[in-house]
Amino acid sequence: MDTNLNQVFYPANFNDLFSTWNRYPDAVPYAGGTDFLRWQSINIIKLPKVVLCLDKIEELRRITRTEQYLEIGAMVKLNQLFRLGKIVPQILYRCMENIAGVQVRNISTIGGNICASSGLHDLSAVLTALDAQYEIRGANSTTWISAVRFHDKNPLKKQEILTRIRLPLIQWDYSIYKKFPSKDNFLDNLSAEVLVFLARAKKTILTDLRVVYKSGKILRNRNSEDSLMGKNLPLSRKIAFEFVENWKEFLGGRRDVSEFSKNALLKNIEENVFLLSD
Ligand SMILES: Cc1cc2nc3c(=O)[nH]c(=O)nc-3n(C[C@H](O)[C@H](O)[C@H](O)COP(=O)(O)OP(=O)(O)OC[C@H]3O[C@@H](n4cnc5c(N)ncnc54)[C@H](O)[C@@H]3O)c2cc1C
Structure with a gap:
């Protein structure tokens, strides 16, 4: 194997993801990629050496609703949320409308906006105000953490990802x-x-x-x-x-x-x- 080449993995499930991560401890998760590509206007873009593309993990693209909560997989695209209609809290709608343009919203994910390493993005304020909870998974652990704690100090450890966002369904006047x-x-x-x-x-x-x-x-x-x-x-x-x-x-x-x-x-x-x- 040529160790100078970039490697991109497409794990199909969490087992695949964490076993690949175990083999390549410095691999970096990749969602829509907009944060990586944002400032690169060159022909050959730079990416981390080993990339773990989360696109094929079906569970991360799920959206479910109970009477009390809306649960959104981390790989759900911002524009997909628009299409859910009235169930999405109005404030979240307003926030997403003000994020970039349609093209960027078509590829960028809710998880990427929350985890972006380039600083706090706009969803962080809305999700904190809505009292959202985030699910974090590692190879042998699953924990929930409030948005307020997450955005105070990003708690993601090495080889952990954000998997789900749980939003209480409350009607705001x-x-x-x-x-x-x-x-x-x-x-x-x-x-x-x-x-x-x-x-x-x-x-x-x-x-x-x-x-x-x-x-x-x-x-x-x-x-x-x-x-x-x-x-x-x-x-x-x-x-x-x-x-x-x-x-x-x-x-x-x-x-x-x-x-x-x-x-x-x-x-x-x-x-x-x-x-x-x-
Ligand atoms: C032109 C332009 C304008 C923009 N304007 C705005 C704006 O006005 N407001 C705003 O808030 N944002 C804005 N953005 C930022 C955009 O919303 C983010 O780039 C985007 O949300 C990141 O999502 P992504 O899916 O592309 O993530 P990626 O770029 O793939 O990932 C972002 C980071 O999060 C990590 N990551 C991704 N998913 C996970 C996960 N599930 N678990 C753990 N780590 C993860 C990646 O390793 C990476 O470090 C803009 C971007 C562009 C290109």
Whole structure:
């Protein structure tokens, strides 16, 4: 065997995948490939030495639905999710609409967007806000981890893959998705920042609120969310104002968010919380 050549394997199932990985410990999983190819405009593209293409593993392409959950295999393409229609939470729809163009969405997968090594991608904010759970498999292990923990610090060990995403099916009364440019890279859609704002109410009582912000990392201010729980809708202007002040204080001391981003974020939070007020 010529060890200088690239090798691409197409395992047909998990046994195949992990036994190949055992033989080639440095092999790299490959989903749609868009993250590998993104910055390569040359004729002969560079790939990792040994590639494990996940395309033939049927289980990774499955989508199932129970009364409470939607389960999505890691190899499901972003555009396939569009075709599922109303069952897909509206916020996820909005997020995917804003990812690249149709051609890229036809080949890039939900698992690739979650695991991309080039930083946090847009789905991370939405899946965190929706309280998604991720299934991770190794040769002898299967574990579930919350999206919030996964995106805080990618826990994938060597020779482990993301296999499934489990989404709770909750109806949100109010769901807003905002994507705005970051200061450092106005032109790069990928390093844009994202705000997810979800709320639901029982009659006129606010019962759930989640506000998630993604820049280089994911931020959530639980204290501000708790302060609105059980409040009557529409919120009073005073309560809405206090919510914005709480966020201002939360962001105040943070060095990992630029002043530019703080201002953009606060403006968006203010806009949205005041939409819930009288
Ligand atoms: C022109 C362009 C514009 C884009 N714009 C946006 C944008 O606006 N917002 C946004 O969020 N993204 C954007 N993207 C990124 C795109 O969404 C990601 O490249 C894509 O989601 C990665 O998916 P993939 O299936 O191609 O993954 P791949 O490129 O195949 O893999 C990505 C990484 O994840 C690893 N991986 C893949 N699947 C698994 C798995 N199941 N388990 C473990 N590791 C895995 C791979 O080893 C690799 O390191 C853009 C990409 C392009 C090319």
